[in-house]
Amino acid sequence: xSAVAQGQPxxxxxxxxxxxxxxxxxxxxxxxxxxxxAATIELVLDGAVGHSALIPKSPSIAGWLGGLGERxxxxxxxxxxxxxxxxxxxxxxxxxxLSARWAIALVSALSLIVFAGPILISTDVFSYIAYxxxxxxxxxxxxxxxxxxxxxxxxxxxxxxxxxxxxxAYGPLYTLISYPLGLLGLVGAVWGxxxxxxxxxxxxxxxIWRCAPVRGLDRRFALLAVGANPLxxxxxxxGAHNDLVMIxxxxxxxxxxxxxxxxxxxxxxxxxxxDAEAGTPGHEVGVTGAVATTVRDEAFAGAAIVAATLVKATxxxxxPFLLISRRRLAPLLGAAALAVVVALVAYVVFGVHGVNIVxxxxxxxxxxxxxxxxxxxxxxxxxxxxxxxxxxxxxILLVAIVLHLxxxxxxxxxxxxxxxxxxxxxxxxxxxxxxxxxxxxxxLAAISRDRRLLGATLFVQVLFIxxxxxxxxAPVS
Amino acid sequence: MSEAxxxxxxxxxxxxxxxxxxxxxxxxxxxxxxxxxxGLGSLRLAETTLLILFGLLLAIATANDVRQQTHVNHRLxxxxxxxxxxxxxxxxxxxxxxxxxxxxxxxxxxxNVSPGGPKQRTQLCxxxxxxxxxxxxxVRGGYYLPPRSEDEARLRYGCFGSAVQAGLCVR
Numbered sequence: 350x351s352a353v354a355q356g357q358p359x360x361x362x363x364x365x366x367x368x369x370x371x372x373x374x375x376x377x378x379x380x381x382x383x384x385x386x387a388a389t390i391e392l393v394l395d396g397a398v399g400h401s402a403l404i405p406k407s408p409s410i411a412g413w414l415g416g417l418g419e420r421x422x423x424x425x426x427x428x429x430x431x432x433x434x435x436x437x438x439x440x441x442x443x444x445x446x447l448s449a450r451w452a453i454a455l456v457s458a459l460s461l462i463v464f465a466g467p468i469l470i471s472t473d474v475f476s477y478i479a480y481x482x483x484x485x486x487x488x489x490x491x492x493x494x495x496x497x498x499x500x501x502x503x504x505x506x507x508x509x510x511x512x513x514x515x516x517x518a519y520g521p522l523y524t525l526i527s528y529p530l531g532l533l534g535l536v537g538a539v540w541g542x543x544x545x546x547x548x549x550x551x552x553x554x555x556x557i558w559r560c561a562p563v564r565g566l567d568r569r570f571a572l573l574a575v576g577a578n579p580l581x582x583x584x585x586x587x588g589a590h591n592d593l594v595m596i597x598x599x600x601x602x603x604x605x606x607x608x609x610x611x612x613x614x615x616x617x618x619x620x621x622x623x624d625a626e627a628g629t630p631g632h633e634v635g636v637t638g639a640v641a642t643t644v645r646d647e648a649f650a651g652a653a654i655v656a657a658t659l660v661k662a663t664x665x666x667x668x669p670f671l672l673i674s675r676r677r678l679a680p681l682l683g684a685a686a687l688a689v690v691v692a693l694v695a696y697v698v699f700g701v702h703g704v705n706i707v708x709x710x711x712x713x714x715x716x717x718x719x720x721x722x723x724x725x726x727x728x729x730x731x732x733x734x735x736x737x738x739x740x741x742x743x744x745i746l747l748v749a750i751v752l753h754l755x756x757x758x759x760x761x762x763x764x765x766x767x768x769x770x771x772x773x774x775x776x777x778x779x780x781x782x783x784x785x786x787x788x789x790x791x792x793l794a795a796i797s798r799d800r801r802l803l804g805a806t807l808f809v810q811v812l813f814i815x816x817x818x819x820x821x822x823a824p825v826s
Numbered sequence: 827m828s829e830a831x832x833x834x835x836x837x838x839x840x841x842x843x844x845x846x847x848x849x850x851x852x853x854x855x856x857x858x859x860x861x862x863x864x865g866l867g868s869l870r871l872a873e874t875t876l877l878i879l880f881g882l883l884l885a886i887a888t889a890n891d892v893r894q895q896t897h898v899n900h901r902l903x904x905x906x907x908x909x910x911x912x913x914x915x916x917x918x919x920x921x922x923x924x925x926x927x928x929x930x931x932x933x934x935x936x937x938n939v940s941p942g943g944p945k946q947r948t949q950l951c952x953x954x955x956x957x958x959x960x961x962x963x964x965v966r967g968g969y970y971l972p973p974r975s976e977d978e979a980r981l982r983y984g985c986f987g988s989a990v991q992a993g994l995c996v997r
Contacts, residue, residue: 676858725887728894733929761859777884801874808881812888819892823899825906
């Protein structure tokens with residue numbers, strides 16, 4: 350088995366430069382690791398103090414950390430974010446010199462630190478809880494009413510003011526999954542949501558770890574690219590965003606197609622790949638590097654994509670690319686079977702509004718945020734913002750990109766990369782861009798053979814972070 | 827469903843399983859491919875060029891937005907300093923509202939006229955316009971708001987300067 354598949358540090362070969370890198374790599378990697386951990390701890394401890402515009406009003410879940418930090422201001426937040434991002438870039442450059450244990454330990458530590466801390470940046474998690482409690486505690490349909498319908502509920506005061514009148518935009522599967530958490534009380538539900546996000550993130554990283562060697566990629570690099578990503582840790586995981594659940598299901602579908610059902614077993618596909626390379630029985634390894642899959646794997650992959658769609662509508666993206674790439678019936682049947690089952694359940698529980706996930710997508714597509722790239726481009730051309738005609742132009746651009754990618758996939762282009770490009774195109778052309786939207790393409794980019802996708806995804810993320818930095822250059826006081 | 831593993835496709839042949847019943851030409855074009863056909867180098871080059879150009883546009887737009895926001899923050903700082911200089915109160919809980927309707931540089935800055943929590947006392951709102959000179963802006967007018975109230979037209983009183991001309995006070 351190769352050193353990459355084994356996850357052992359690679360020997361740095363070459364002349365004097367290579368030797369110098371090998372000597373300095375552990376020290377540099379150590380510094381980068383310390384910066385990542387220090388920045389994360391700083392944000393969590395300062396965030397636990399509360400009373401900050403960056404920390405949503407929240408029930409006390411991290412009060413025991415509150416005495417250790419100071420109120421989180423924009424300046425400290427941005428310095429921590431920029432330091433984290435620089436250290437992340439350094440660590441990615443050094444990823445191939447790290448041991449597998451180092452990479453796993455770092456990603457685990459970052460995840461657990463933000464898990465123990467307060468909710469950062471966003472109030473979305475309180476909307477999730479409000480929708481769950483509307484249905485399970487108050488008997489109100491979250492697809493017909495916003496949290497305004499449960500003013501007396503304790504969670505109402507924590508819902509973002511822009512969302513109090515807005516009915517849920519999430520899929521019926523997610524709403525059903527979140528219902529039991531609504532019964533745990535407010536604090537219990539917050540921890541439940543945090544745990545769900547942590548498990549989804551961990552599951553995604555395990556799948557990436559197992560898929561990367563099958564694609565001929567370094568799994569330490571892939572793991573760090575996703576698991577130590579600043580937007581992944583500080584925005585998505587620390588905010589307990591349900592995008593992580595959608596991403597997990599999407600990556601599960603990809604893993605099922607790339608490495609088969611073995612990806613879910615303890616003795617996973619990496620071991621199977623090793624067996625196959627050694628000539629022992631196991632999954633067969635194709636010329637493409639993919640372990641052969643069964644019809645059942647393909648059906649489950651189709652079902653996993655539909656499950657992702659029923660969490661958040663954008664989860665649908667990989668399905669057409671998978672179908673066009675494989676041109677087999679099993680993924681379609683798997684997708685259709687789950688769609689029918691969940692649609693029936695959703696219709697019974699929520700009525701017709703719970704089934705119509707396109708309506709929520711249409712509604713959200715009309716929103717405008719100051720961080721979106723279309724808004725920035727409008728400002729560049731002297732316009733105050735985007736207009737309805739711009740929405741239409743952006744939709745046309747997105748359709749053109751998707752058609753091009755479908756055509757390329759038909760001709761044999763990697764469907765995983767095509768899905769990732771589409772996720773990225775949606776984020777970039779959307780007038781409503783939030784940090785966690787730029788994460789949709791990241792896990793697929795990490796296991797894609799088209800390395801341009803990873804470069805483009807990280808570039809977009811760097812621009813997003815750069816756009817946050819104005820208060821650093823001119824603080825308002 | 828079958829549990830038997832399918833043979834993985836080779837890049838040359840593609841996976842022909844289930845497609846043998848098709849005619850030769852259709853089979854050639856409709857079968858799934860494990861990798862792209864050769865000769866797409868120019869397409870990849872065109873895609874990469876477009877990506878780089880689009881990336882440049884996004885980078886310029888982002889830098890421009892940060893520059894603009896930095897200018898706005900300088901203006902807001904001047905607004906705050908002006909309010910403190912005019913009222914003689916060095917308060918920190920001062921609210922600024924920008925003109926998001928007409929996208930002018932006219933800002934309205936409101937703060938308490940006596941010590942107290944945010945919006946807990948009678949508030950003086952000053953309308954400021956024009957460029958920043960020596961970290962200050964010109965006050966063109968203003969109005970008052972009663973304690974514990976938001977800036978709503980029905981609550982404003984005592985308009986002066988440009989606020990009178992704009993008809994901001996209804997009482």
